[in-house]
Amino acid sequence: MTAPVILWLRRDLRLADQAALAAAVASGAPVIPVYILDDDTPKHRKMGAASRWWLHHSLTALDADLRALGSRLILRAGKSDDVLCALAEETGASAIHCMRHYEPWWRNAEKAVASGLSTGCAFVCHDGNYLLPAGSVTTGTGGQYKIYTPFMRALWQHMPPPVPLAAPAHVAAPHTWPASEGLNDWALLPTEPDWSGAMADMWIPGEAGARHRLEDFADKAKFYDEKRNLPSVAGSSFLSPHLHFGEISPAACWHATMHAGGSVDVFLKELVWRDYAQNVIVQMPEYGAKNARDAFDRLPWRDLSDPAVKADFVAWTKGRTGYPIVDAGMRQLWATGWMHNRVRMIAASFLVKHLLIDWREGEKWFWDTLVDADYGSNSVNWQWTAGTGVDSNMFVRIMAPLSQSEKFDAARYIREWVPELAGLQEPYIHDPDEYGARPKSYPRKIIGHKAARERALKAHEVVKS
Numbered sequence: 001m002t003a004p005v006i007l008w009l010r011r012d013l014r015l016a017d018q019a020a021l022a023a024a025v026a027s028g029a030p031v032i033p034v035y036i037l038d039d040d041t042p043k044h045r046k047m048g049a050a051s052r053w054w055l056h057h058s059l060t061a062l063d064a065d066l067r068a069l070g071s072r073l074i075l076r077a078g079k080s081d082d083v084l085c086a087l088a089e090e091t092g093a094s095a096i097h098c099m100r101h102y103e104p105w106w107r108n109a110e111k112a113v114a115s116g117l118s119t120g121c122a123f124v125c126h127d128g129n130y131l132l133p134a135g136s137v138t139t140g141t142g143g144q145y146k147i148y149t150p151f152m153r154a155l156w157q158h159m160p161p162p163v164p165l166a167a168p169a170h171v172a173a174p175h176t177w178p179a180s181e182g183l184n185d186w187a188l189l190p191t192e193p194d195w196s197g198a199m200a201d202m203w204i205p206g207e208a209g210a211r212h213r214l215e216d217f218a219d220k221a222k223f224y225d226e227k228r229n230l231p232s233v234a235g236s237s238f239l240s241p242h243l244h245f246g247e248i249s250p251a252a253c254w255h256a257t258m259h260a261g262g263s264v265d266v267f268l269k270e271l272v273w274r275d276y277a278q279n280v281i282v283q284m285p286e287y288g289a290k291n292a293r294d295a296f297d298r299l300p301w302r303d304l305s306d307p308a309v310k311a312d313f314v315a316w317t318k319g320r321t322g323y324p325i326v327d328a329g330m331r332q333l334w335a336t337g338w339m340h341n342r343v344r345m346i347a348a349s350f351l352v353k354h355l356l357i358d359w360r361e362g363e364k365w366f367w368d369t370l371v372d373a374d375y376g377s378n379s380v381n382w383q384w385t386a387g388t389g390v391d392s393n394m395f396v397r398i399m400a401p402l403s404q405s406e407k408f409d410a411a412r413y414i415r416e417w418v419p420e421l422a423g424l425q426e427p428y429i430h431d432p433d434e435y436g437a438r439p440k441s442y443p444r445k446i447i448g449h450k451a452a453r454e455r456a457l458k459a460h461e462v463v464k465s
């Protein structure tokens with residue numbers, strides 16, 4: 001009887017263009033696909049609540065897709081290396097195939113599995129969750145890029161990525177299946193209260209949902225640059241949670257859109273940002289916790305243990321800052337697990353500069369509430385916004401939320417997410433306080449733009465010194 005091979009699944013929950021699955025199938029051995037719910041290895045970086053909701057549905061979809069090919073998904077909970085080594089022993093597996101991941105905890109886990117397996121079992125990591133393996137695009141002298149633009153130019157020379165692999169037609173099952181835990185027993189879905197209604201309306205987690213999003217976007221990709229900054233318009237791809245969970249490969253996204261014409265290159269460059277973020281965390285694994293620019297360690301952030309500061313933070317999380325564009329974004333995030341990119345920049349900048357609250361508090365909130373919460377992309381973008389990153393916006397360039405709201409035509413978006421303001425016309429809706437048009441149910445501005453700007457610039461003096 002041929003020994004089986006194990007397919008270790010993490011953020012690569014797809015059948016098409018899945019190099020680890022393709023290699024497992026090509027080995028000719030029976031395949032045991034396993035997903036391990038591991039809250040030990042990532043420690044405080046375990047998946048947030050919105051991601052857990054997504055995971056439940058994505059695993060359900062993947063199990064159904066595998067069953068259609070004659071296979072199924074085995075679920076186990078525990079520390080990945082312990083579980084995998086035990087499963088390899090139990091099944092007599094000859095190899096474990098997986099996709100490579102770059103979060104520091106996954107890199108450690110990959111090393112632990114490789115060293116923990118008995119000699120009869122090979123451990124093989126495959127690439128394909130990114131356009132190129134992190135670390136493979138190097139400068140002329142063989143160094144790593146820290147800045148996005150030269151990184152993008154260098155990566156672009158290697159594009160397009162290889163043509164995506166088709167899903168296998170059949171996945172051979174083992175003679176007997178090892179025991180599996182029940183997905184419902186993992187309690188990944190919220191119950192009391194169940195806050196996932198708007199998420200379920202907006203998203204279809206799983207590979208088929210990802211494919212539909214891509215097909216829908218491929219027709220619009222040529223207009224990307226004109227529309228992507230307008231929160232009232234669905235101008236971007238909405239692929240981020242699907243890409244994060246690996247339900248679709250970036251190569252599939254590239255090939256489906258690259259001939260769209262118009263401004264599609266601007267979209268493709270956003271896919272490169274995703275790769276860039278992984279390259280940053282490979283070089284600086286602590287990026288989610290540590291300022292890349294040390295001088296910012298001196299910045300006197302307001303202290304969250306002070307109740308007044310805490311109240312400001314809570315107002316931000318609940319979308320009650322008195323700045324309609326910020327509040328609309330934060331409420332969209334809470335309801336759907338996603339926020340428009342332009343509004344993410346405005347809301348993040350508001351926390352860091354207007355409220356002078358440490359970017360790490362915002363990063364944590366996003367980690368818990370985004371369905372696309374991604375260690376690399378989240379920390380790179382927060383540090384970009386805060387001005388603390390290797391490649392970042394300057395701290396002293398303070399975004400004016402109210403003019404951004406007008407510039408990017410956010411009225412319809414605000415009406416959708418801040419119903420108290422639904423009756424206001426332009427320009428009042430962008431700044432109801434200023435025009436004396438604020439309904440009683442909507443809060444006053446938590447701080448004026450001028451006062452906030454002066455406070456932030458004063459705090460920054462310490463960094464300069």
Ligand SMILES: Cc1cc2nc3c(=O)[nH]c(=O)nc-3n(C[C@H](O)[C@H](O)[C@H](O)COP(=O)(O)OP(=O)(O)OC[C@H]3O[C@@H](n4cnc5c(N)ncnc54)[C@H](O)[C@@H]3O)c2cc1C
Nearest residue numbers: 236237238239240270273274341344348373374377378381
């Ligand atoms: C403060 C802040 C935090 C963020 N946190 C995350 C996060 O945790 N996870 C995440 O995927 N994105 C994050 N982003 C980036 C960006 O906002 C989202 O990727 C984008 O809004 C997703 O929508 P979309 O799929 O329609 O993107 P599109 O505009 O259609 O872009 C296509 C894909 O490119 C990638 N991408 C686009 N912009 C970026 C970017 N700036 N950085 C990295 N990848 C990008 C995403 O995978 C996205 O799905 C963050 C941005 C900010 C300002």
